[in-house]
Amino acid sequence: MRSHRTTLLISFCLIIFFSGHLFLSQRAVSSQAIDAVKTDAGLVAGTQNGEIRVFKGIPFASPPVGDMRWMPPRPAAKWSGVLKAEKYGPMCMQVPRADRTGGLNEISEDCLSINLWTPAKSNSGKLPVMVWIYGGAFIQGSASFPFYDGAALARQGVVLVTFNYRVGEFGFFAHPALSKQNPKGPLANYGLMDQIAALKWVKQNISAFGGDPSNVTIFGESAGGSSVNYLMLSPEAKGLFHKAISESGGGMQAPRHISERRGNQSSQQEIGEAIAADLGADKAADPIAELRKIPAKDFMDRLTAARRVRNESRAIGGSAPVIDGRIVTEEPGALFEQGKQYAVPYLVGANSYEASLMTTFGITTDAVFGLLGKDADKAQDVYKSELERSRDYGAAMMWADSAFVAPARFLAGLVKKAGQPAWLYHFSYVTESQRGRMPGAGHGADVLYVFNSFKLPAYAAIAGEADRKMADTVGSYWVQFAKTGNPNGGGRPEWPAYDRSTDRLLELGTEIKVRESFRKPQLDFHEERYQARRASMKKTN
DSSP states (O other), rough: HHHHHHHHHHHHHOOOOOOOOOOOGGEEEOTTTEEEOOOOSOOOOOOEEEEEEEEEEESSSSSGGGGGSSSSSOOOOOOEEEEHHHHHHHHOOOOHHHHHTSSSOOOSSOOOEEEEEEEEEESOOOOEEEEEEEETTTTTTTTGGGGGOOOOHTTTTOOEEEEEEOOHHHHHHHHHHHHHHTTTTOOOEEHHHHHHHHHHHHHHHHHGTTTTEEEEEEETTTTHHHHHHHHHOOGGGSSSSSEEEEEOSSSSSOBBSSOOBBBTTTHHHHHHHHHHHHHTTTTTHHOOOOOOOOHHHHHHHHHHHHHTTOOGGGSSSSSSSOBBBBSSOHHHHHHHHOSSSOOOOOOEEEEEEEGGGHHHHHHHHOHHHOOOGGGHHHHHHHTTTHHHHHHHHHHHHHHIIIIIIIIHHHHHHHHHHOOOOOOEEOOOOOOOGGGBBSSSSTHEEEEHHHTTGSHHHHHHHHHHHHHHHHHHHHHHHHHHHHHHHHHOOOOOOOOOOOTTTOOEEESSSEEEEEEEEETTHHHHHHHHHHHHHHHHHHHHH
């Protein structure tokens, strides 16, 4: 059960789909501090973990509080002396959950900090850089979760970076009044703006930690994997990274538009107006000023209470990237189809039992079948073997294929079509202690292996010898990709580059092997439904 809880802990959207202030003067020490590194805002001193230097809680932007709530991030204020970068900064505002926040650290609206692990023995060097973007359905998550410790990856010769970004209503919010106040934008996608600001910090500062700003790989899981896809398409992220890894990040989703209704989907501004009404700010002359006056925790508590009365789930609310015309210009799949993604090597995949998320979202078997419409009969045929196992299992696999597995193949093929190398994987490895208890690798299960978290005391007890070996293998694939743009080498099983004509992926399971035309009828079914939706949208628009 511990392994299962850990898997759920990392969940995404949790789709695909936490008030304290950092007073820098309280964290400063003498300028003679050992291991001081110069950043563009001031000197920082970290700690030593064996051969790895660790820096935590470095501000990469000014606190997004007061009048800066729902504004693009601004550069961090400069400080004097040496900043003690020895502990994680607060989590960004979110509804606290005991199974995820667990007393790790405080929750605050002042949360934009960055952490890094470097094996460099001096402040100069050209090591590859890996920048992690956490998941949590864009409503939860934190870089301080223990399984995101970067030491194991850094020991393989990279600089590992993690950071916090705004989530929930603080990270993704729009309102007509806000648009009038800031007509030139950018608007709505403040969480993605934070991610871009963190990448700019890396570009400007990482060489001082031994990293190469011209060799940066962004990688993330769930909402983090989705973020990778959005960043690959955002005009504001140009030149900030050179390789990309999307783990269970979807790619066929239809994000809301900031101001327009699309079909039966409300706009982000309409959701913002509803939030203002829930909090009693809708009748104010300046509803945004009224909303900014509400302390962050009160904001969350009152909004959560209002939604509880209506029995609404935040997991299916409006806190996610939206089409704003500047940070996000259109839905990801459409832009990948047009070849508008950045020309970078791409590694992408999903897990064998992503349906572990259905309970988190409250998605039922009947709901899955209810969405099939005129395709219900075909689905019964395509998923015949899964449905013979059980109706629930069939629905679970339909949902997981639609949300994660089919989009991964879809995007890999489009990247290859655009002339860039792509590698596709399917993670099916189940921890030894859970085999026979879990139908497959749940959503987020891959993260423990990518970060080789079993090397940490908190997770060592749940891993067997085979689990540790698998973690060594998966982590080294990721690092090799970050170093060279190709995951192959080091005596690991050969991973063929993806091409839609051969349709080969690497299954990361109890046996690591190449699979050809993996679940082709099922994945084709979902891709056809996606294309039909796109065609229908074009007609209505």
